[in-house]
Amino acid sequence: MATPGTRKALSLTFGVEVELLMPWLFIDQKDPHEHIEGLPPVFRVDRARVKRNVYGTDDPVYAAAEIIFSDLRDTLEGLGLASSLAESHLQDDGYSAMVLEGYQDWEIEDDGSLHQQESLGYEEKYPDYGLIQQWVSLEIQSPAEYATPEAFEAIKYALQVLTQKYRMRVNDTCSVHVHVGQGIERLPLDMIRRIAGLSWAADLLLFTLQNPLRRANVYCQPIREYSNMAKGIEAEPAHAGGAGSNPITWDCLRYLGTDVRHGEEPIAWREENRKKETIEAFEKTRQPFHFEPFIQGDDSSSSPQSSTVSQSSSSRRSNKSNGIISLQDGTLNQRGSSSDLEEAAFLRAGLMASPPQRDSSYRHESARTRECPKMALPRYTATELQELVGRVCSRTGLRVYSAIPARAEEDIGVFEGVRQIFDAPSSCCVSRLLSDGEARGSINFNNYNCRAINNNVQQKRTVEFRMGEGCLDDWVGTWAAICVGFVRFAMYAPVDEYLNVLTRCDLAAKQDGSYDVLDLLDDLCLFEEAEIAEKRVLQHSKDWDVKFAG
Template sequence: MLNVEDIREHRLALYDGWEVKIDSSIKPPGQSEYHWCPVEITSPAEVASDESFLAITYVVNLLTSKYRMNVNPSCGLHVHVGQGADFLELGALRRVAGLLWVADPLLGCLHPPSKRFCYYSQSLRERTRLARGITAADFETHMIPDETCGRYIGREVRHGEESVHWREMNIDKKTVIDFQVNRLSGHFKPFVRKGDEKIDEDGTTSQDTEARSEGESSEESLPAVILADDDISQAIEGYYARHTTETGDNNAADSSATHSLDTVYRRCVDRNTARIPLPSYTAEDEARLRVVAAYGCDTMPPLEPKAQTDPGVFFGIGEIFACRSSCVLCWVLRCSDRWSDRPNYNFAAYDCLRLTEPKSNPRTIEFREAAGTTSGKWAETWARICVGLVDWAEHAPVDEYLAVLSRCDEAAKGGKHDVVDLLDQIGLFAEAIIVEKWLQSDGARH
């Protein structure tokens, strides 16, 4: 039986170096006198550091200087972001999914329009189950009562609890049942397996914690970090209350709950170009772009139907934060029941089967919408953006997180906020400058 470190090493063993391999999904350009070789180039799994990002530029530039290379619409640049060999816990996953849901239309401006109409990079905001109004409740009605993915491994990690990885290593029936009892209504304390004794920072043990007075306020005994997601949910409810008031309902909105949504955005990076409006496409545009997206993809299935109307930023955020396990979140952000479906931000690593397989890999969120490129600098920049989005979403203060949601909501309604502003607002200043120049040179169209 593998121990903990052996399993972690096994998960990363396939990603310990640069690798070149044949990829039959890539098709050569037509009418060419050359004999092309369709290849996929993968990097090792690396810690997010300047050295790791610079290596991307170096390798791409090295390849383009030594070989004749071509990228066409069947080529893509995929970036995987994760937490080493381990799963992200549910709280972090919700925050990342929420940010990608609201920012999807803005981030799409960085990529060729055809990518949003490709089966292998379908829009999170337009083609997923959530985009079509299917919610977490629709999944949970079909969940098997003793399903360990949704009832145990994929549940939130409370302050003071062991990690998701610990749950994978401790999946005996008694531990799972004890955990489920701990998650019943009215239970707020962290789960500690009976027989284990944890020493808290104040010197008390888990047994001392269990002996506390039942009359003690549950919220008072919880650190603020646990309540962070609840703060987001309350602010979203406040947003709906305010919106109802503005449209004529007499029910007053809770101004304290909506305050954080009204944070004034002050730009840090000077703009040299006008803001970029979100693109809109006619039926003829979509038909043309689908032909481009299907270039070389002989067996590409039809896209799932597009959502008739945009469900909006806060509908999606509300449902994402209502997901009670990682596999439920993965399910609502899938495009269809086909195993091979691919949204542009892919959470497939968190589905039921992979959550219950300790050796499963990669344990990442996959960014799929970017086009293939021979520009080492752009490949590096996009990788930095992907990592920056995940890192910011996971660690941003609640007020700042909500302010970004609000600005993206304004952009979806025709406001002036664009992708350069988004990168500036989340602290990716260098990337914002590069992206502005990239868009100015029409880089996203190539």
């Protein structure tokens, strides 16, 4: 743990979850596709090994799955792609080890949400079980890793090795999920607000890099259309209604889910220091007209700075807002820094004003020549959306896709959504705005809901991008780089650049040909990824029914 009052710069980290299906055959079964040139061999299972399995089941499908999973783990371990993030914390305390547990190595898990409708010849009548479908559905999880170009290449390399050695496939039930965070640390409120604001603005644009059938998938519904905020549902966070039959001390609103001021320890320190007196001392620094950081030894007495302003002065002024960026009732709080006030003013003004133009060292122009015309943002009617649902249902055979919940009746727009996000007093409140009950949206903030923040054994500290379609090629690594770059821009871009992108995303929803996802990637300085994405869009434009403007 760092010395109180000091903070180390934190690097972004990421991990991917790749869902797929694998066929298998017993050794004595004939391969129905052995004549196809270039197809990797099907996985073979020894009948005797299934019968004497040590996996606690006599079900041949489950036993075969465990044999396959074990073989995949051995292959991935043999690649030597160890997590440098895990290695950097080898000498840390037990807390770091607890957070990273389960995310240090490549892992294989069963995924019951996947389905192969037809056997395609991978089936057999098995004694006591009848006809068995010889497919396993699984999820390959990469270890948590620092977000470097080498790490993205490692993802591509691992998938290349696996797809050359094993027969694998994806279908419409499969997905690629990307988790982005800061290692063992939780993202503080100011960063969650920025990421959530950009996610709200760009959600539907990012979908245009995927097969449009993803819009009909119940496991990645667009937050712009299905979240509580989109539908105008004022759902209270869990901390507002008590803990029910399982009491929990709710520290998210007042302590764990709030901002981190300059000079303060990160959220992980607060997770380890949750005594009542520590939290009360922290709360004093969040009273009106207190601007000092909370600096304190591990659960010891508060620093003298915590009582700089008298309690009587605080109580006399308690009717005034304590938010840095408050647009409540259309009034602008005058207590923030100039950049905060500038940001608030433009959030309030929406498209009525343009952010100030000034030199910025962040901005770089792309040197590439764009070949793809501007894409129109799809605007599906209820009938068109139901047609997509029907296509997914017919192609997968899963009734879970036969209907999806009602979406928002109308779009509240980029800046109204961003206003609500920046007015949220804690990370759990942001999570609640962008969730839909327990469902996980296209960009998922559930790792920052009340229960996740307050749970000491909750390990994930990530924002999850769930709209990626099933894929086994190099696009997985590119998509991971896009998600990381998206978060990096949201967290660190200058205010004027951030607001410019919000404004352009807002315009994209109103005027075809004004701005599309390739423009967005250029604005995020993801030039290499933009070039790859452009080729992907052109390659799939017919199958995806891409509409070009102009």
